[in-house]
Amino acid sequence: MKATVLSGGVGGARFLLGVVSVCRGDNVAIIGNVGDDIEVLGLHVSPDLDSILYALAGVADEERGWGRAGETWNALMSVADLGGESWFRLGDRDLGLHLVRTQLLGEGKPLSTVTGRLARSLGLSSALLPATDDPLRTFVETPAGTFSFQEWFVARGHRDEVDAVHYTGARNARPAPGVLEALEDAELIVIAPSNPYVSIGPILAVPEIRAAIERRRVPCVAVSPLIGGRAVKGPADRMLARLAGGTGPAEVASCYGGLIDVLVIDEQDAASELPGGVRPVVSRTLMVDDDARRRLALAVIDAAAAVA
């Protein structure tokens, strides 16, 4: 089954482990979020692409939930001792990747080419595609002002309520090479259990990506990131409550109007009907281990088969 998955960082990356295990890696294409990319210490960091890279390469730190296993922090300690920019936590092994990426970008290679090269070096068999090679960045409007995603999320600990989300550069952003083909060739399109506003939203903000999903001839299945109306981690529930008026399946589905056929929700969120003719499918969505991830991926495939 050829699946193309839209994904944010950590939660999406865990879900992708299940998809790759069920579908085989070379049948899976991943369209990753770049809205939270950031320049730190002169380096181009793509946190969501990297979470996916590290998860699929088996080098992610499972306990910490982000970054690389066996990580050390000596470069950043040295930066801090010298009064440099140390608010964004970059480990030593992680830094190595950012150095390579930044140098290749500096040579004029597009992010998609660089990401493909990193993915191959790390042994990935799936295609990992940034949504776009163009500069697209997520900004949030809050009562305290407008912030870039990472400034709000990391530096301010995402404590400010979000009144609106903007994706600068989205209107003129072209899908990266391979993205439209991956959507057109897929037998199944999946939206990972990532934050609809800051992880999936920036991908869907690229006009040609949204249009390709709107005109799909295969099922599109989203997995809700909420369990019992609560985010497993992060601010998705607070954002939904404020921006969509609630944290139920209906509000999650409303984020993907016209784009999905099925919303996979947790047992704790059972819903009988959803707006826009979206079919709710109940499963267990907490991805505690490999088995749970596989079960969730299989539930997605079954749900797609049922609407096909």
Add this chain to the structure above:
Amino acid sequence: MKATVLSGGVGGARFLLGVVSVCRGDNVAIIGNVGDDIEVLGLHVSPDLDSILYALAGVADEERGWGRAGETWNALMSVADLGGESWFRLGDRDLGLHLVRTQLLGEGKPLSTVTGRLARSLGLSSALLPATDDPLRTFVETPAGTFSFQEWFVARGHRDEVDAVHYTGARNARPAPGVLEALEDAELIVIAPSNPYVSIGPILAVPEIRAAIERRRVPCVAVSPLIGGRAVKGPADRMLARLAGGTGPAEVASCYGGLIDVLVIDEQDAASELPGGVRPVVSRTLMVDDDARRRLALAVIDAAAAVA
């Protein structure tokens, strides 16, 4: 005693520990070589300035002879795994400094400002001045072709004989702010026991620095980097043999024609007279420990007092 010292990297840095110990740090100004600066992985690395920084901050790795103590190498391993540029050995703690330096240079600050800030952050009381803020780079002509200093020294293991040394950019290079003042205010000018061609040569290739030393009204004392005609480490002896015709005190003194009053040499190199009226002073120049470094610094000061 206000001393201004021209210095290369490791050997010079060890000597400076003695000078600082004898003269007190705030009486010492250091003019450092930038001819072997290099851009690696997009980072501006100043190996000689850093060797001095690390030595005077007490964080240098004494055993390895370069870089920082307690160093780890995870970023570079990650770079190598990803097929990136890993021939130039950058440790994690060291990388932190290069990231901070590169970011500040990218903001348009000159190298001298950045170096001063790094030196203060590391607690140095001496002024550490790059010879110039302008791009001045050392190239060596060899039978195998012309190479940048680091390509020859690190990548090719300085195995090629050197037929000539060039300092590109030197003719138009201005002394960095503070350099001429440090030479004019000094009661003693010292040339550290560094390689005359690739460590001290690039400093003296800045026309206004050479002119300032030529018109000095205080003693200028050089310490020979050779012991018994041999370099303690590195290619100084081979270069002197080929470029100056020998590895004795006379050949070392010939590198500094018109610039020095005294050449401090090792007991193994005793010489009765030197060209250009340079006075030879015999001492023990192998810097095995703090005491040896202090003794050598005191020998330099005594020699200066004798010619003053």
